[in-house]
Amino acid sequence: MADAVVEPVKRDLWIGRFLEHLQAEKAASNYTLRNYRQALDEFCRWFQEERQQMPSWATLQRDDFRSYLRFLGRGQRSRAAIQLRFSALRSFYKFLVRRGGVSTSPIKNIALPKLEKRLPRFLTAAQMLDLLKAPLQELELIQKASEKPVAETPFLRDLAILETIYSCGLRISELCGLHAEDIDWSGQLVRVRGKGKKERVVPIGRPALEAIQNYWNKLPSPPIAALPVFLCDETKLRPMYPRLVQLRLKRYLEIARLDPGLTPHKLRHSYATHMLDAGADLRSVQELLGHAHLVTTQVYTHLTTERLKRAYDEAHPRA
Numbered sequence: 001m002a003d004a005v006v007e008p009v010k011r012d013l014w015i016g017r018f019l020e021h022l023q024a025e026k027a028a029s030n031y032t033l034r035n036y037r038q039a040l041d042e043f044c045r046w047f048q049e050e051r052q053q054m055p056s057w058a059t060l061q062r063d064d065f066r067s068y069l070r071f072l073g074r075g076q077r078s079r080a081a082i083q084l085r086f087s088a089l090r091s092f093y094k095f096l097v098r099r100g101g102v103s104t105s106p107i108k109n110i111a112l113p114k115l116e117k118r119l120p121r122f123l124t125a126a127q128m129l130d131l132l133k134a135p136l137q138e139l140e141l142i143q144k145a146s147e148k149p150v151a152e153t154p155f156l157r158d159l160a161i162l163e164t165i166y167s168c169g170l171r172i173s174e175l176c177g178l179h180a181e182d183i184d185w186s187g188q189l190v191r192v193r194g195k196g197k198k199e200r201v202v203p204i205g206r207p208a209l210e211a212i213q214n215y216w217n218k219l220p221s222p223p224i225a226a227l228p229v230f231l232c233d234e235t236k237l238r239p240m241y242p243r244l245v246q247l248r249l250k251r252y253l254e255i256a257r258l259d260p261g262l263t264p265h266k267l268r269h270s271y272a273t274h275m276l277d278a279g280a281d282l283r284s285v286q287e288l289l290g291h292a293h294l295v296t297t298q299v300y301t302h303l304t305t306e307r308l309k310r311a312y313d314e315a316h317p318r319a
Contacts, residue, residue: 014092014101015037015040017099018036018040019036027195027197036091039084039085039087039088040088043068046068046071057093058102058103062107069082069086069110073113079112079113083112086112089107090105093106121262121269122266122269122270122272123266123267123270124270125274127258128270128274131258132159134253134255135155135158135252138155138251138252138255139155152218153215153218153219156211156215157230158252159211160208160211160214160230163211163212164178164190164204164212164229165268166270167271168202168203168204168208168271168288169288169289170202171194171195172245172264174193174194175230175240175264176239176245177239178230179225179226179229180225180227180229181224181226182229185209188203188205189201189204190203190204195292198290200287202288212229215230219234220234246264249262249267269300272289272297276301282294282298285297
């Protein structure tokens with residue numbers, strides 16, 4: 001019997017150690033782990049096809065990666081996709097240098113195509129309110145069409161999820177990782193576990209807290225201590241997972257007659273934009289979002305500037 005094909009990521013010990021490092025020591029999200037695994041695996045496959053062997057990380061030269069960059073360009077990869085692949089390779093080599101696998105990184109100073117400047121998409125405040133109404137509208141529609149009693153719990157949970165993302169500006173991984181003990185009900189605060197094991201405390205509005213409480217009231221027993229705030233399985237107490245949140249959001253966007261292609265991250269964009277529109281300072285929004293660098297938050301100022309320019313052009317007689 002022929003030997004089974006073994007994926008490069010499983011054969012290469014250094015890649016395996018790197019991914020374990022990201023998960024255990026850096027607390028990388030599932031998205032980061034998946035993207036970096038795929039990027040490194042893809043590079044290994046390309047190298048095998050080109051050189052008929054697995055890459056030896058200590059002997060690779062800058063020209064090897066320039067060849068790979070040209071390959072990606074011929075494949076009409078987007079600039080963002082190319083940046084992502086080289087970000088994974090760059091982080092991998094930093095790990096190799098620290099662990100003594102190589103003496104230096106051959107990826108330094110390789111010129112990559114600059115990212116297109118695209119402003120984040122977001123919902124207006126009115127659109128956001130329409131979206132928040134959608135779970136109960138969906139429940140009402142199903143109740144009218146069904147002759148049997150309809151469970152309210154999933155819809156109350158989804159309303160609480162939307163309220164919480166918008167109220168706190170959470171990443172989807174942060175939302176799914178919330179525990180009952182993370183909520184300070186009297187102080188209206190939530191402890192959030194962000195990227196790289198970094199924790200932050202953010203305010204949570206009264207509507208979001210009420211939505212969570214209404215959802216919990218429908219559960220057999222409310223979550224306590226380290227149990228998840230939002231459950232995908234009430235019996236086994238399993239936490240919500242990102243893909244399910246995405247699918248539920250898609251349905252509610254359709255009900256609200258909004259773009260169903262919008263992701264949960266766009267609700268985070270909406271949060272940041274609405275905060276800045278209302279006068280919040282950039283540093284405060286940076287801390288609330290959990291951004292390590294202010295430049296990441298500054299992209300939202302472009303949104304508010306564009307809105308002000310449009311208002312000026314429409315209203316000023318000498319615009």
